[in-house]
Structures are given as C-alpha cells and as structure tokens.
Amino acid sequence: MTKARKYFGALALISGATLSLVACGNNKHTNSSNANKTNHKFSETVPVKSIKKGGTLTYALETDSPFTGIFLPELSDTTIDDKVQSPGLESLFSTDDQYKINNKGAATFKLNRKAKTITIEVKKGVKWSDGKQVNAKDVEFAYEIIANKDSKSQRYTESLADIVGLAEYHEGKSKKISGIEMPDGENGRKVVLHFKQMKPGMLQSGNGYFWEYAEPYHYLKDVPFSKLLSSDKVRKSPLFFGPFRVSNIVRGQSVSWERNPYYWRGTPNFEKVTASVVSSSSATQAIKNHKFDIADVVNTQWDQTKNATDTNFIGEVPLNYNYLAFKVGKWDKKLGKNVENKNAKMNNPALRKAMAYAMNIDAVAKRYYQGLAFRVNTLIPEQFGDFSDSSIKGYPYNLKKANELLDKAGYKKKGEFRVQPNGKKLTINLAVRNNATTAEPVWRNYIQQWKKIGLNVKFVGGRPMEFNNWVQAVQSDDPKIDVFEGGWQLSSEPSPNDLYSAAAPYNMARFVSPVQSKLLADIDSEKAFNHKYRVDAFRKWQKWMYNEAYVVPTTNSYSITAVNKKVTGWSVKPSATNWFSAGFVK
Structure with missing residues (x-):
C-alpha cells in the first residue's frame, strides 16, 4: 500500500466510496477510539487459507468520473489515480x-x-x-x-x-x-x-x-518535464518495479495488469489483475453479483450490501477527514506561496464558526451513512494517539450559538437574509463534489440549515460539481468559490505542514498567519524530537485552527472492503503486501 502522500479526492464519507491510499488506519488506535463512535467492528484481514498460484483478480475502481490515468505519483494527486496504479506502484520502503x-x-x-x-x-x-x-x-x-x-x-x-x-x-x-x-x-x-x-x-x-x-x-529522460503529464510513457505504457506491469489501458475506464517477471520479491500469486471503473450507484449490485473480487463498499448502501453471499467484509477507520474550507486568498505563482486577502468575504472567524455550528452533522451521519460515519472535532485524527487533542469539542449543532456569533459580529438581518457588517449583500457560493448520489441531498440540507441562521448559501453552478471540475476550480482559486467542502486522505506522519503552511499548494483556503507558521515550525523542530514537546506543539496548533476556523473538520467514516471468499490473505493493515502475497483459495 502507498503511504507517503496526502490526497484530496472523491472519497471518504461524502463520496460513498471509501479510500485506498495512505488509507490504512493505524491499527494501534483504530478499534479503541473512533470505532467506538459506531456500532460496527470489522477484521482488518481476510482469514488466511492455502493459496493457489494463478487466476485473474477483478478489482473495482469506484468513481463517478473517468480516472485521469496519471501513472506517475509525482504528478498525480487524486486517490482514484493512486488506486488505479496500485498493482504496480510500490514504495521504496x-x-x-x-x-x-x-x-x-x-x-x-x-x-x-x-x-x-x-x-x-x-x-x-x-x-x-x-x-x-x-x-x-x-x-x-x-x-x-x-x-x-x-x-x-x-x-x-x-x-x-x-x-x-x-x-x-x-x-x-x-x-x-x-x-x-x-x-x-x-x-x-x-x-x-x-x-x-x-x-x-x-x-x-x-x-x-x-x-x-x-x-x-x-x-x-528524453521526455521534457513540461511534457511528462501528457506523455504516452506516463499515460499508456508506464514502468513500475512493483508486482505487476501494465498490459492494456482503456483510458479512464480500465487497466489490465500482468505479472512483472522481474519483481524483486518473486512471483505474485495472481497471474493477472483487471481494474475497472464502476459508478458508486452500481457498486452494491456489482458486489452482490460478484462482478469484482475486491470492491469498496459504498457506506450509504451498507444495509443493502452487508448480506451479500460468499463475501468477506474487512474494514478500518482510515486516516481521513472531510472538511469545510473558507477561501480567504489566492495562490501566487510568482512567489510560490499563498497570499491572504484580509478583506475577503469569508475572512471573519465569527462567520466561519457560525456556519460550522449550523451544520447538523450528527443527524446527517445517522440518516445517510447507516452508522458508519461520525463527526470529527479536530484536524489531527484520533489514530495519532496523544498528538490528537481530545479536549477540542469541535462545532456540535447549535443554532443559538451560530446566531449569537453573527449578531455580535455585525451580520444584521435585512429581510430574510443577513448582510455583511458593511451593509453589503451577503451571498455565499459553495463548491461541492458530485461524487455520490447523496451529495446533493446532504448539501441541500446544510444550505437549509444555513438559511435558518439567515445566511444565503448557493451551489456554485446551481448544483454539486463534477469531480474533476471541482479539483480544477478549487486548485485554481476560481473567484466564484467562497466556501468548499473536500476530503483529505492523510499521510501516516501527522505533521500538517504540507497541508496548511504558507507555502503549501494544498492550503487551498489560502490563509496565512505568522502565528501559525511558528506553531507549524514547532511541530517539526529539533526540539520536537522530544515527544512531550511535540505533543504540546500539536495541541497548540489544533487549538489555534479551532479558534480561527479557516478549515473545519466535519466527518470520517469506516472504510469497508468487500472481498470475494475465493480470495485469501487480503488485508487493510499498513504492512500489507496484498498484490504480492494475497491469492485465490486452493
């Protein structure tokens, strides 16, 4: 499994399809913390039985958009591309x-x-x-x-x-x-x-x-750096040193793999792998019909999926969170860093916090995600143990507090909706990923909640956005966007520096603060080789982010994988070497 990168993507709770990337939750903490928030428990590994060599494994790529097929981890940054290349892509470590x-x-x-x-x-x-x-x-x-x-x-x-x-x-x-x-x-x-x-x-x-x-x-070496992204050597015939190599690609739809005859560990058990796209709306039926040997479960369809015959379900709480982020600046290409606009529409912590308090997240998780989702309170997941600050209570549903914050900050009601403190009209434009059948009803619900506190929130373009368009718009700081939701698949070292620092391209809210820069530096300083010092530094940063609310964590959920009973040895543990060691039952 790949562990080294942070991704944003069509995954986690709102996407329906669970993550695949740095995805495996830390086994040490998974069943003792987040898992208690749901009524479900899952094994992390399919029972190991005698394995036979050979056979073609079918693998589901759950997405409602064609995958881009960037077979180069230095240039790809969505979870689906990571999942597409996983049979061949292997870390050095x-x-x-x-x-x-x-x-x-x-x-x-x-x-x-x-x-x-x-x-x-x-x-x-x-x-x-x-x-x-x-x-x-x-x-x-x-x-x-x-x-x-x-x-x-x-x-x-x-x-x-x-x-x-x-x-x-x-x-x-x-x-x-x-x-x-x-x-x-x-x-x-x-x-x-x-x-x-x-x-x-x-x-x-x-x-x-x-x-x-x-x-x-x-x-x-003969491909110019500027041409790598579009090169056939990257898109059609990539090289890997992992267990499998590409034999055929149907662009955006499927990839066929055959054994890499030079693989350093030896011969993989599976002879071939076929990875194919399936829409989130079709995933449950595909699992029940055994169209795929390995497929992620759409959490919103768990009740319809859990009784599938001849299927093992394994799962974990991944290193993820979904979030709501508020645009307060732009990325400056010349400077290579984020530049905050102090006069941005969303640059008021009272407004940001009010929107968070007005979201009925617990009710949504219960209604739409069948006990597999839960609200998260801080940007450092509980799987990171004492680095996560359990004293932070997040923004539980509280319309009274939301209204009080807006009143005190000068967002006065003028008719049905509130206006800005300067008296100007306030319309908040929201960018949402259209990556699950539940995306629109869930976010229309939140828009209604915001209306209850006098905020006029509208979808950018009138509806949730096609995923690839959402990526492009959010990354390029489309001026139409004031607020956006997203999901992070985190790397397995908890430092948030790559996501939220002044020079991080992934700081897509574009906030910049000397205070935060100092807090992030402390987390990764020489002094932080001392565990107690680093714990304290993490907690100070979390409290600052909680107080400023530029990015508000919303939910996480179980990541469940359906594994055909013909397959043995498949695991979601961080140390797993599925593509080499798993196989069909003898």
Missing part, C-alpha cells in the same frame, strides 16, 4: 503497522541525525518492469520531477525544500540538486540525502521531508 520505516522493502534506510543525512540503498535485484535495475539516478530523478517548475507538480513543498539544494533547483538557480549525493555514481544503488535540519517525523513513512518513490530515468 516497507513499514510496520505503526508506519515506522523498516528495511524489509525495496530499499534500506539509515538516518544519521548528527550528520543530517538519510542514506537510501536500493536492493540488488529491484528492477523496473523492463528488466533494468533501479538505481541511484532513478531515486534522484523523482525529486527533479517534483522540483522542476516545468512539470507543474503539486508535490513541491516547504518540507521537501529542507533537502539541501532543492530550492535552488526549483528556482532554476542550479541544474543539479546539491544535497542529493550518489556515492557510487548514477548507476550505483546508494543515495545520501543531506538536510538543512533533521525532523522528528523522519522515521515515519509519509513524513513529507523526503520522497518515497523512484522513477525510471533511462525511460523518461
């Missing part, structure tokens, strides 16, 4: 079930805090699906893709810029990344990363300070 990096994967890992280095050595015999050994240059090349402005990668962040020379390369001041050393040359297998400062999360996968993937330099 393996982890345990608490996401701590170990040396059981394709490369070994050694951190030297004093020297400010991390040494990565690709194992001999780890080969691309064309038979060429994965080498040091392949590891470095992935950084070049991310940091070269021509590639337009969303992955370049302040966190990665802690690598010496990466910022200079990004700015075009250097043709090489000086802090990536290849002691045995480009064709060697060893890479030494030099950092400006070491960070406490570096031992965890998904930490954001180094990339966990490699790309085939020998194969892609």
Whole structure:
C-alpha cells in the first residue's frame, strides 16, 4: 500500500466510496477510539487459507468520473489515480503497522541525525518492469520531477525544500540538486540525502521531508518535464518495479495488469489483475453479483450490501477527514506561496464558526451513512494517539450559538437574509463534489440549515460539481468559490505542514498567519524530537485552527472492503503486501 502522500479526492464519507491510499488506519488506535463512535467492528484481514498460484483478480475502481490515468505519483494527486496504479506502484520502503520505516522493502534506510543525512540503498535485484535495475539516478530523478517548475507538480513543498539544494533547483538557480549525493555514481544503488535540519517525523513513512518513490530515468529522460503529464510513457505504457506491469489501458475506464517477471520479491500469486471503473450507484449490485473480487463498499448502501453471499467484509477507520474550507486568498505563482486577502468575504472567524455550528452533522451521519460515519472535532485524527487533542469539542449543532456569533459580529438581518457588517449583500457560493448520489441531498440540507441562521448559501453552478471540475476550480482559486467542502486522505506522519503552511499548494483556503507558521515550525523542530514537546506543539496548533476556523473538520467514516471468499490473505493493515502475497483459495 502507498503511504507517503496526502490526497484530496472523491472519497471518504461524502463520496460513498471509501479510500485506498495512505488509507490504512493505524491499527494501534483504530478499534479503541473512533470505532467506538459506531456500532460496527470489522477484521482488518481476510482469514488466511492455502493459496493457489494463478487466476485473474477483478478489482473495482469506484468513481463517478473517468480516472485521469496519471501513472506517475509525482504528478498525480487524486486517490482514484493512486488506486488505479496500485498493482504496480510500490514504495521504496516497507513499514510496520505503526508506519515506522523498516528495511524489509525495496530499499534500506539509515538516518544519521548528527550528520543530517538519510542514506537510501536500493536492493540488488529491484528492477523496473523492463528488466533494468533501479538505481541511484532513478531515486534522484523523482525529486527533479517534483522540483522542476516545468512539470507543474503539486508535490513541491516547504518540507521537501529542507533537502539541501532543492530550492535552488526549483528556482532554476542550479541544474543539479546539491544535497542529493550518489556515492557510487548514477548507476550505483546508494543515495545520501543531506538536510538543512533533521525532523522528528523522519522515521515515519509519509513524513513529507523526503520522497518515497523512484522513477525510471533511462525511460523518461528524453521526455521534457513540461511534457511528462501528457506523455504516452506516463499515460499508456508506464514502468513500475512493483508486482505487476501494465498490459492494456482503456483510458479512464480500465487497466489490465500482468505479472512483472522481474519483481524483486518473486512471483505474485495472481497471474493477472483487471481494474475497472464502476459508478458508486452500481457498486452494491456489482458486489452482490460478484462482478469484482475486491470492491469498496459504498457506506450509504451498507444495509443493502452487508448480506451479500460468499463475501468477506474487512474494514478500518482510515486516516481521513472531510472538511469545510473558507477561501480567504489566492495562490501566487510568482512567489510560490499563498497570499491572504484580509478583506475577503469569508475572512471573519465569527462567520466561519457560525456556519460550522449550523451544520447538523450528527443527524446527517445517522440518516445517510447507516452508522458508519461520525463527526470529527479536530484536524489531527484520533489514530495519532496523544498528538490528537481530545479536549477540542469541535462545532456540535447549535443554532443559538451560530446566531449569537453573527449578531455580535455585525451580520444584521435585512429581510430574510443577513448582510455583511458593511451593509453589503451577503451571498455565499459553495463548491461541492458530485461524487455520490447523496451529495446533493446532504448539501441541500446544510444550505437549509444555513438559511435558518439567515445566511444565503448557493451551489456554485446551481448544483454539486463534477469531480474533476471541482479539483480544477478549487486548485485554481476560481473567484466564484467562497466556501468548499473536500476530503483529505492523510499521510501516516501527522505533521500538517504540507497541508496548511504558507507555502503549501494544498492550503487551498489560502490563509496565512505568522502565528501559525511558528506553531507549524514547532511541530517539526529539533526540539520536537522530544515527544512531550511535540505533543504540546500539536495541541497548540489544533487549538489555534479551532479558534480561527479557516478549515473545519466535519466527518470520517469506516472504510469497508468487500472481498470475494475465493480470495485469501487480503488485508487493510499498513504492512500489507496484498498484490504480492494475497491469492485465490486452493
């Protein structure tokens, strides 16, 4: 499973389809915290039985839009693309079930805090699906893709810029990344990363300070960075060093995979894999008819799905949350950072909090999600243990408090609706993903709730947006959008720096604060190698975000997978190696 990246996408609760990405919840906390908010408990692994070699596994890609098919993790940033490429895409590193990096994967890992280095050595015999050994240059090349402005990668962040020379390369001041050393040359297998400062999360996968993937330099070197996104080598015939390689792609609809004959661990049990798109509205029937061997359960259809015959259901509470975010600025391409507009319509914490308090989230979760969803109170999920601040109570439904906040802040009623404190008309434009049959009724409900406190909220375009259009509009700061809902699939290291810092492209609310910058710096500082200090830093940031309410967490839900009883060994644990080790029952 992939663990290193943060995604926004057509998933989680509102999408109906559950997530697949860094998705596996931390086993240590899953059943002791969030799980208590529902009446359901699930095993994380299908019972292991004798496995036979061979057979074609059918795998559901649940989406109501065609997948983009960007087979390059440095450029793809939606969960569905991650899921599409999962049979072939493999991280350099393996982890345990608490996401701590170990040396059981394709490369070994050694951190030297004093020297400010991390040494990565690709194992001999780890080969691309064309038979060429994965080498040091392949590891470095992935950084070049991310940091070269021509590639337009969303992955370049302040966190990665802690690598010496990466910022200079990004700015075009250097043709090489000086802090990536290849002691045995480009064709060697060893890479030494030099950092400006070491960070406490570096031992965890998904930490954001180094990339966990490699790309085939020998194969892609002749493709200009500006052409990578559209290249046939990325879209039609990508190379991987994971268990499977692509045999056929029907653009946006299906991908067929065959065994990678050069896979370093050996021969996968499945002979072939076929991954095909199915709409969220058709998913339940597809599961009941055994159209797919592996399929995510649409939570809103759980009652219709749970009695499917010859099916095992496994599940976990993933590292996710859905949220409501308030646009208060824009992304400045020249500066490479967010710029907040203090005069933005939504730049008033009282207005933001009032909207949060007016949302009847608990009632919606109960009505539409059949006991599998629950309200979350803070932006650091409970699976992260004491880093999550349980003292924060979030914004439970409270129309009286919502009205009081608006009254005190000067949002006076003028007829049916309130006006801004300056007396101007107030219309709030909301962008919503149309990624489930429940999306429209759920958000029309919230619009009615906001009307009860005198706020005139309308869908951008009059209805929920097609998912890919939503992505483009939110990322490009479409001026029509005042408020948007979304969902994050989090990486397995809890630092929020890549999502909410001043220089984070994914800070799509575009808020900037010197106070927050200091709080985020504390979370990832040298002092934070002390666990107690880091816990305190996390809690201070959560309280600040709660008080400012630029981004309000709303819900999370169980991620349930339906597994045909013919399949054994399939797991949602972080350490799982499903594509290699699972198979059909003998």
